[in-house]
Amino acid sequence: MPAPLNPVDLRELAVRLAIAAGEELLARQRSLSIDAAGVETKSSASDPVSAADRASEKLITDGLTAARPDDGLLGEEGASRPSNTGLTWVIDPLDGTVNYLYGRPDWCVSIAVEDEDGALAGVVHQPRSGTTWSAVRGAGAYRADTTPYQTIWYGGLRLGLKRQTRLATALVxxxxxxxxxxxxxxxxxxxxxxxxxxxxxxxxxxxxDLCSVADGTADAYYEHVIQPWDVAAGGLIAREAGAAVVRGAGTAFPQGILAAAPSVAAPLHELLTRRSV
Incomplete structure (x- = not known):
């Protein structure tokens, strides 16, 4: 009989790979810019993708394949593999590519693993600050401000939304x-x-942005159309920290997401659904 699935082990694997990918991205950022050779575009002329995005995704998928070869893969830069285990890894190897290419700090690596009920574990790592957010479904969300992955579960700060605010005083x-x-x-x-x-x-x-809702540095985040790899990990982290999260089929955000402190979720939801976008 195979050993029982331990979601914490899956999260720890994601943490290790996210940190390794972040180190790769930091090394490459020194030689990249928005107009560098090797920077291409995707959906429009303002939507860039670089060799760094692809290198980060390869590092992550190689690590996942070595550790869990039968799991599925879904990555922003084309990684795709059907699952034989019921688990699929959803990967954004570089979220915030424009920031990355301009030398700004607000970019990250996002890795989640999903089962039939959605995200089971998720990790968001911001290499420039060394901050890592993580969550396991039903076990809470954590933030660690040092990079060694061992600190995440045992030494990280458990997140919980403590501030109550009104929509009029919400940072969105x-x-x-x-x-x-x-x-x-x-x-x-x-x-x-x-x-x-x-x-x-x-x-x-x-x-x-979703992690900022989780750790209280923002009160809400929304977007009506977003890709699954952008929000798979962050959405779980926000929910496990206590945010109200609206996402998916049958909701007002079937292709997007709303994550908000409970005190502002309902009025913000009402305001954002007045217009169809």
């Missing part, structure tokens, strides 16, 4: 599409949102 994060026509639709939503909240932030990394 969001992101914008790289497609001009969608940006125009998103701007229309902002006309309703900005007068109703304390302020708005656009950091450039969905995974980090």
């Amino acid at each position: 994060c969001t992101g914008f599409s790289y497609l001009p026509e969608r940006r125009a639709e998103q701007a229309a939503v902002l006309q309703d949102l900005l007068p109703a909240v304390r302020d708005l932030r656009r950091g450039g990394s969905a995974a980090l």
